[in-house]
Amino acid sequence: MPVIVQKFGGTSVGTAERIKAVARRVVETRIDGYDVVVVVSAMGHTTDELVGLASEITPMPPPRELDMLLTAGERISMALLAMAISSLGHDAVSFTGSQAGIITSSEHGRAKIIDVRAARIQEALGQGKVVIVAGFQGVSTTADVTTLGRGGSDTTAVALAAALTAESCEVYTDVDGVYTADPRIVPDARVLHAVSYEEMLEMAASGARVLQLRSVEYARNHGVLLRVRSSFNETTGTWVREEDERMEKAIISGVTHDVSEAKVTIQDVPDRPGIAARVFQRMSDEGVNVDMIVQNVSTEGTTDISFTVPREDGLRAKASIDAELREIGAAGVTYDEGIGKVSLVGAGMKSHPGVAATMFGALADAGVNIEMISTSSIRISCVVREADVVKAVRAVHDRFRLSDEVILRESHPGPA
Numbered sequence: 462m463p464v465i466v467q468k469f470g471g472t473s474v475g476t477a478e479r480i481k482a483v484a485r486r487v488v489e490t491r492i493d494g495y496d497v498v499v500v501v502s503a504m505g506h507t508t509d510e511l512v513g514l515a516s517e518i519t520p521m522p523p524p525r526e527l528d529m530l531l532t533a534g535e536r537i538s539m540a541l542l543a544m545a546i547s548s549l550g551h552d553a554v555s556f557t558g559s560q561a562g563i564i565t566s567s568e569h570g571r572a573k574i575i576d577v578r579a580a581r582i583q584e585a586l587g588q589g590k591v592v593i594v595a596g597f598q599g600v601s602t603t604a605d606v607t608t609l610g611r612g613g614s615d616t617t618a619v620a621l622a623a624a625l626t627a628e629s630c631e632v633y634t635d636v637d638g639v640y641t642a643d644p645r646i647v648p649d650a651r652v653l654h655a656v657s658y659e660e661m662l663e664m665a666a667s668g669a670r671v672l673q674l675r676s677v678e679y680a681r682n683h684g685v686l687l688r689v690r691s692s693f694n695e696t697t698g699t700w701v702r703e704e705d706e707r708m709e710k711a712i713i714s715g716v717t718h719d720v721s722e723a724k725v726t727i728q729d730v731p732d733r734p735g736i737a738a739r740v741f742q743r744m745s746d747e748g749v750n751v752d753m754i755v756q757n758v759s760t761e762g763t764t765d766i767s768f769t770v771p772r773e774d775g776l777r778a779k780a781s782i783d784a785e786l787r788e789i790g791a792a793g794v795t796y797d798e799g800i801g802k803v804s805l806v807g808a809g810m811k812s813h814p815g816v817a818a819t820m821f822g823a824l825a826d827a828g829v830n831i832e833m834i835s836t837s838s839i840r841i842s843c844v845v846r847e848a849d850v851v852k853a854v855r856a857v858h859d860r861f862r863l864s865d866e867v868i869l870r871e872s873h874p875g876p877a
């Protein structure tokens with residue numbers, strides 16, 4: 462029998478009623494002739510609540526114990542779902558990540574899956590059972606329970622789909638799929654029928670929250686056919702898969718935004734070799750993830766270097782530069798949390814000139830000033846004032862006519 466992996470996020474299993482609805486959907490898939498492996502997130506906001514509880518005990522919980530605590534969330538939903546499926550008259554068995562054979566590296570809170578030993582899952586499937594696996598967790602090579610980072614259940618699901626050579630991996634969520642922009646900002650944003658792995662990677666890395674970035678990388682590396690869809694209705698959702706020429710023809714897939722970063726600027730940096738190396742080595746030593754970097758052309762031997770970092774690391778980043786100002790020989794460092802990043806993503810950018818000009822034109826006409834720009838072959842990102850983000854997203858979405866149903870239907874007809 463073909464295998465299908467179905468992953469249900471926190472809202473989809475948020476209440477007993479929702480869990481029963483998920484059980485019905487799983488049983489329908491089973492009746493359709495599939496071996497079903499289900500991956501669940503913790504119910505509703507359980508993970509956030511557990512993080513909050515830990516912080517009431519201590520500001521710095523030991524990472525190992527935090528993982529022990531957080532993995533309990535998924536254990537609750539997996540057991541309840543197994544009960545719900547049993548009560549519909551179908552055999553089901555739940556496994557923790559460890560029992561399911563998810564072997565990870567040992568960095569607590571951000572472990573990576575290094576192997577999936579799926580023998581026990583395969584045995585249970587062979588016995589005609591629906592297998593339910595706790596998402597977001599595994600066991601390290603040193604036999605400790607680990608978690609895969611926030612949103613990690615997506616990665617559990619993709620890794621299992623790869624290991625079991627599943628027909629597809631369905632990620633069920635509370636929205637209808639991947640949108641051309643956040644529908645809370647752009648009410649006429651549309652659900653995309655299909656995006657390429659590369660587009661989805663760029664979208665996830667630039668603010669789209671629908672899939673964990675790591676899960677998209679894993680899907681691309683292992684060729685897992687992914688589908689993001691709603692657990693609240695029967696709509697098709699969005700396919701994430703290999704690029705084809707129809708995606709390129711569409712040119713643009715979507716506009717994303719991110720208001721989680723801050724900008725650090727080092728002023729009057731002497732223009733000589735080794736300075737940038739020193740600054741960014743320092744950021745790396747501090748474990749600060751640097752995103753965009755801009756260095757101006759130098760005038761009279763000095764220049765400014767600006768870069769963006771996650772806001773939660775921002776003050777730490779500024780303080781560590783402050784401490785080195787004298788060695789760097791710079792005049793000062795400023796820190797700005799009032800920024801946002803707006804990105805345009807599309808596979809067709811590679812072969813269509815003028816996309817950047819059109820985007821900048823849309824921002825200019827909306828009166829939005831661009832502070833930093835960075836690009837990849839299929840993405841253009843602009844840092845703007847945070848207060849301008851909504852206006853900017855709408856202007857760019859509008860200029861590329863991303864609400865236009867006809868264009869999207871023609872160019873994204875779904876899988877062949």
Ligand code: ASP
Nearest residue numbers: 502508597611612613614
């Ligand atoms: N429950 C975990 C979280 O909230 C993992 C997940 O839902 O994917 O991050």
Ligand code: MG
Nearest residue numbers: 470612671673
């Ligand atoms: Mg999620």
